[in-house]
Amino acid sequence: MEENVPHKRSEFNKGTWTGEEDRKLAEVIAVQGARRWKTIANIAGLNRCGKSCRLRWMNYLRPNIKRGNITDQEEDLILRLHKLLGNRWSLIAGRLPGRTDNEIKNYWNSHLSKKVNQNEKQCGASARQGCKAQKRLAENAKEQVREENTSAGCEDSNMGFDVDEFFDFSNEEWVSRFLQV
DNA sequence: AACAACCTCAACCGCATCAGA
DNA sequence: GTCTGATGCGGTTGAGGTTGT
The missing domain is CATH 1.10.10.60 (Homeodomain-like)
Incomplete structure (x- = not known):
């Protein structure tokens, strides 16, 4: 449908992260550290923008994250x-x-x-x-x-x-x- | 069972600020 | 001092799930 529309915005994957993407991202961050997100995205071979990687890490993949059940x-x-x-x-x-x-x-x-x-x-x-x-x-x-x-x-x-x-x-x-x- | 309305939350967007060249 | 890329933040959106009719 949109294959002929060269939107700059469609350059990166969007939407929900897959388990595989999470795994790749976590692996690279374990080596590189949580900075230079653009580089991390490239190294991990994720077709995601740096911002998206950062957000995913900060909100879900980071250690010691509590989820749900706010007391x-x-x-x-x-x-x-x-x-x-x-x-x-x-x-x-x-x-x-x-x-x-x-x-x-x-x-x-x-x-x-x-x-x-x-x-x-x-x-x-x-x-x-x-x-x-x-x-x-x-x-x-x-x-x-x-x-x-x-x-x-x-x-x-x-x-x-x-x-x-x-x-x-x-x-x-x-x-x-x-x-x- | 089918549909609509509502709710939740993951993710995106735009802007501001920071840091390094 | 200026420019540029990276990072952080808050607002907003929309997909998927739940509840009500």
Whole structure:
């Protein structure tokens, strides 16, 4: 049907990965490491773009990936983090070992967004404003930390610190307190 | 049993940022 | 300082599965 249409887009395979493709990709990454995805795709003989290979590895083939069965604790943490950070899926995923940003994003869109919408309807407009204010507050706080970090970091390396470390949610009490503000 | 409507999630796309030449 | 390719991120799509009628 489309054989005579020389679309640049049809250059690569698309769609679901086969077991064979997964195996080839994992083999090459074991040797080359998870970088230079274009090269990896070539070496593996996969007719896939580098992006596609990276995504496949990050979301499925990487070791220590947890799949399915998001626990109540994880769900609660996602809700809290989302309240705090918004749609920063990679940041949220970073706080949930073994979970990927894509999985969390999907879980949010299919499960949690509905829950949140229902809750918001119950809480009413005032609560919504509160949520927005919290989000703004968090964004401002983080931005401020970043700015301070950059400017201070230039002059005094002791002052420099990782923003992600600063926002370490492993201490849930901190998050609770922050959300109460 | 057949079909439609809905849901889930793997994968793609476009854009922004980073890093090296 | 600029260019270019690589990487990362979030939004979106669509195929396949499930549920309802």
